[in-house]
Structure formats: structure tokens, C-alpha cells
Amino acid sequence: MQARSDFLVIGGGIAGASAAWWLSRTASVTVLELESQPGYHSTGRSAALYMASYGPPQVRALTLASRPFFDVPPPGFAEHPLLTPRGALLFAHEGGEAALAAHEALVRSVSAGVRRLTPAEALAQVPVLRPKGLLGAVLEEDATDIDVDALLQGFLRGVRARGGQVVCGAGVQALRRTGGEWCVQTGAGEFRAPVVINAAGAWADAVGALAGAAPVGLVPKRRSALLFSAPEGMATGGWPMFMDAAHEFYVKPDAGLLLGSPFNADPVVPHDVQAEELDIAIAIDAIERMTTLTVRRPRHVWAGLRSFVADGECVIGQDPLVPGFVWAAGQGGYGIQTAPAAGELCAALALGHALPASLAGVDPAAVSPARPGLAEE
The missing domain is CATH 3.50.50.60 (FAD/NAD(P)-binding domain)
Known part of the structure; x- marks a missing residue:
């Protein structure tokens, strides 16, 4: 050595x-x-x-x-592509007009691959969104899985x-x-x-x-996540990652399952962090309120540390x-x-x-x- x-x-x-x-x-x-x-x-x-x-x-x-x-x-860096097409969709219900407009402006500042979707178009992308009061969505088309x-x-x-x-x-x-x-x-x-x-x-x-x-003032923050089953018989692999405008949750397809998170950022000391039951319950509540998905039992839960300065x-x-x-x-x-x-x-x-x-x-x-x-x- x-x-x-x-x-x-x-x-x-x-x-x-x-x-x-x-x-x-x-x-x-x-x-x-x-x-x-x-x-x-x-x-x-x-x-x-x-x-x-x-x-x-x-x-x-x-x-x-x-x-x-x-x-x-670079040649030889990886055996297959590092990116896989996915897309990222932010949707809003009544009351979320300003958040939807602000997100559209932000995406347009960094990408030409952006579409403002009507409620019907949003449901075509993610059919489990609850349609009542749905304003529409913004789709960032060039977002990808890594x-x-x-x-x-x-x-x-x-x-x-x-x-x-x-x-x-x-x-x-x-x-x-x-x-x-x-x-x-x-x-x-x-x-x-x-x-x-x-x-x-x-x-x-x-x-x-x-x-x-x-x-430098680093603050480690816990982000929890869960994997759960997709609705039986529903093809979810082509869905974009989707999230609500208030950032209560996001969901993305993951190897035949769905990955969800409550967008939490809870300050913790540096350690081998684990998901908290409350984090997972909050995520499930948000997912079931704003979509027709039902999370009967998570297949797996975990958490990671994300460290921020001021x-x-x-x-x-x-x-x-x-x-x-x-x-x-x-x-x-x-x-x-x-x-x-x-x-x-x-x-x-x-x-x-x-x-x-x-x-x-x-x-x-x-x-x-x-x-x-x-x-x-």
C-alpha cells in the first residue's frame, strides 16, 4: 500500500x-x-x-x-448509459396556481424541454392523480434516472x-x-x-x-423513503417522477415498484441514519390524499443524509x-x-x-x- x-x-x-x-x-x-x-x-x-x-x-x-x-x-467509463429517460412532473390542485407558474418559469430558465400540461394531459402522464380540482402540471421532459x-x-x-x-x-x-x-x-x-x-x-x-x-456550518438532514407496490395490472414504468406543488411528497417508478418520499429534511447528527415511522406515515398520507394509490405495506423503508450549509x-x-x-x-x-x-x-x-x-x-x-x-x- x-x-x-x-x-x-x-x-x-x-x-x-x-x-x-x-x-x-x-x-x-x-x-x-x-x-x-x-x-x-x-x-x-x-x-x-x-x-x-x-x-x-x-x-x-x-x-x-x-x-x-x-x-x-469517457470511453470505458461504464458498460451502459448512465442516464435513462424519465421526466419530472410537478402538479397542482386549486390554490397552487402561483407555485405552478413559478416552477414553469424556473424549468424554462434551464431547459427547452418543458411542457405546461392541462389536467387531462397531466392525467395521461400519471393516471393516479386525483382529478378533482386539478389545475394541471409542468413536465420537465429531459429529467432522467441516473x-x-x-x-x-x-x-x-x-x-x-x-x-x-x-x-x-x-x-x-x-x-x-x-x-x-x-x-x-x-x-x-x-x-x-x-x-x-x-x-x-x-x-x-x-x-x-x-x-x-x-x-462551514454543515447541517446533516434526514430524508426518508419507501418502496411500495404499484396497482395490480397498471403499467407504471413509463410514468415520470411526480410531485405536488407544495412538496408534500414525490413518487417515481423504480424497478417495477414505486419509490415515495415525504420530502422531509430533518436536522440530525451525523450517523447511520434510519427512516422514522412518522416520516413514512406522513408520506403515505400525502400520497393517498392526492392520488388514488394505496400503500398497504411498504416493501422497504430507508433514509439518507443530505448535508447543507446556510x-x-x-x-x-x-x-x-x-x-x-x-x-x-x-x-x-x-x-x-x-x-x-x-x-x-x-x-x-x-x-x-x-x-x-x-x-x-x-x-x-x-x-x-x-x-x-x-x-x-
């Missing part, structure tokens, strides 16, 4: 894996993962949708910048193919910097590099504290006070759909390179850990 690299990436989820992939094109990289397998916490529990209208401005910019990579991955495992494994496989290493069971215990180099003590031994990338997800502030960095944007870039310490954190619920561009941005900033043309729409200052009021807002 190689003890010294040009870069140590702490965290083997999608943020760390994507940054490591871009860095490994020109530098030696070691990824240090706490768990026995990469992507155990947030990455492996994502609903995995590419939706250009989702998130605050810089997240949307990173999402749009990621689309070319998703559409045409193969999260293929994406994560493609990044990690590329790192290894270029001579990098991914070390599991390597939870960070201590960091110290001497002579312009970091020494990182882990459960798998000691590793050294001039630069550390902090991609530790919900634990990123804790890792930052070990390095002497000020917190302004909702990602935190990517060099720490303002600690040399050689680069943040790749605060991905919220957007880490999968932004991964290609976010990883490229992190690598460019860590290497001190100019941003490539592919990131022309991204403002590094707006995602920098040095941006004003980050932890105080």
Missing part, C-alpha cells in the same frame, strides 16, 4: 470519487473511506434523478455543466486504473501538517500528501476540525486559513447530478489550474469556503 500521494481524498462517496477521478489524470491520489465500501451513506441511498431545475443557482449551473459527461461518458452505482464505480475504477488507491476501513483519527505535508492517521495506517480533499459528507466539519479549519450551495475550494486543505462538501440532495462538474471544479481548484471552458457557467466564489457569512447565515 502506497503511504504517500500527491492528494489524499477523505471520503469515498460521490464527491470524493469524482474529485479523485479528475485529480488522478495528472496526479497520484489515495481515497480514504471510513466504511467497508464506498458510497455507503448518502450516495448509495439517493433517489438518483438528474433534474436541471433542482437546487439553488450554482447547483443548477453544476448540474447543467455535468450533462455532457452523463450523455457521453445509474448511481455505475457512476460511482466508474469514477473509482478510473482512479485505480491510473495507479491511485481506494482504502476502505480508513476512518480518519488525526491530521497534522508539518513541512508542507499532511500526515493523516487512520484505522488503516498513516498516509501523507501535500493536499487533503475533505469530501467526508456529513462528517466534513468534524474532519475540518481535526485539520484546524473553522466549520445558503444551500455546495462548498468547494481551498480553505481560507488552512493551507493544503480543500473542501468538497455540502452537496445537499444534489451530489449525484452535479458530480461530474463538481469533481472537475474541485480538481481544478486543488491543482491551481484555470477553470476549463466546460465550467464557464459556474462561479467558484459562490461555492468557496471563503465566501462571506457561510457558517453564520
Whole structure:
């Protein structure tokens, strides 16, 4: 096992894996993962949708910048396409006119593939919507499912193919910097590099504290989900993901079943999060109120952590006070759909390179850990 690299990436989820992939094109990289397998916490529990209208401005910019990579991955990156057509439909009942109009304007700002649907057209897309009082819907046609495992494994496989290493069971215990180099003590031994990338997800502030960095104010939030059976005899595979305008729930087809969530974002401490019974009950109530679906018994329930800072944007870039310490954190619920561009941005900033043309729409200052009021807002 190689003890010294040009870069140590702490965290083997999608943020760390994507940054490591871009860095490994020109530098030696070691990824240090706490768990026995990469992507155990947030990455492996994502609903995995590419939706250009989702998130605050810089997240949307990173999402749009990621689309070319998703559409045409590098040769050998994956055995099959990373994206599968899905669509995303937001519907509203009486009283939701303003929300419907605002969502349409937002989608039109990032995509030409948008349609305003009449009630009849919305029901043709999702026949289980309750028709009484239905105003219509907005369909984001170019929203797609993402193969999260293929994406994560493609990044990690590329790192290894270029001579990098991914070390599991390597939870960070201590960091110290001497002579312009970091020494990182882990459960798998000691590793050294001039630069550390902090991609530790919900634990990123804790890792930052070990390095002497000020917190960026990460708040991990629980998002719960359930899988349940589709109505017998009803073909649901071609439905778009659908959600109500008040964001009480969303549902999307998933391998012959339906995946639902209450859109919850409950602050928690970083841990191996589990779904709460109340979360699932809230989701089922909303689904059954606004659709004709009946959830008799969930097939499976789970939860994931989505970590946010005060302004909702990602935190990517060099720490303002600690040399050689680069943040790749605060991905919220957007880490999968932004991964290609976010990883490229992190690598460019860590290497001190100019941003490539592919990131022309991204403002590094707006995602920098040095941006004003980050932890105080």
C-alpha cells in the first residue's frame, strides 16, 4: 500500500470519487473511506434523478455543466448509459396556481424541454392523480434516472486504473501538517500528501476540525423513503417522477415498484441514519390524499443524509486559513447530478489550474469556503 500521494481524498462517496477521478489524470491520489465500501451513506441511498431545475443557482449551473459527461461518458467509463429517460412532473390542485407558474418559469430558465400540461394531459402522464380540482402540471421532459452505482464505480475504477488507491476501513483519527505535508492517521495506517480533499459528507466539519479549519456550518438532514407496490395490472414504468406543488411528497417508478418520499429534511447528527415511522406515515398520507394509490405495506423503508450549509450551495475550494486543505462538501440532495462538474471544479481548484471552458457557467466564489457569512447565515 502506497503511504504517500500527491492528494489524499477523505471520503469515498460521490464527491470524493469524482474529485479523485479528475485529480488522478495528472496526479497520484489515495481515497480514504471510513466504511467497508464506498458510497455507503448518502450516495448509495439517493433517489438518483438528474433534474436541471433542482437546487439553488450554482447547483443548477453544476448540474447543467455535468450533462455532457452523463450523455457521453469517457470511453470505458461504464458498460451502459448512465442516464435513462424519465421526466419530472410537478402538479397542482386549486390554490397552487402561483407555485405552478413559478416552477414553469424556473424549468424554462434551464431547459427547452418543458411542457405546461392541462389536467387531462397531466392525467395521461400519471393516471393516479386525483382529478378533482386539478389545475394541471409542468413536465420537465429531459429529467432522467441516473445509474448511481455505475457512476460511482466508474469514477473509482478510473482512479485505480491510473495507479491511485481506494482504502476502505480508513476512518480518519488525526491530521497534522508539518513541512508542507499532511500526515493523516487512520484505522488503516498513516498516509501523507501535500493536499487533503475533505469530501467526508456529513462528517466534513468534524474532519475540518481535526485539520484546524473553522466549520462551514454543515447541517446533516434526514430524508426518508419507501418502496411500495404499484396497482395490480397498471403499467407504471413509463410514468415520470411526480410531485405536488407544495412538496408534500414525490413518487417515481423504480424497478417495477414505486419509490415515495415525504420530502422531509430533518436536522440530525451525523450517523447511520434510519427512516422514522412518522416520516413514512406522513408520506403515505400525502400520497393517498392526492392520488388514488394505496400503500398497504411498504416493501422497504430507508433514509439518507443530505448535508447543507446556510445558503444551500455546495462548498468547494481551498480553505481560507488552512493551507493544503480543500473542501468538497455540502452537496445537499444534489451530489449525484452535479458530480461530474463538481469533481472537475474541485480538481481544478486543488491543482491551481484555470477553470476549463466546460465550467464557464459556474462561479467558484459562490461555492468557496471563503465566501462571506457561510457558517453564520
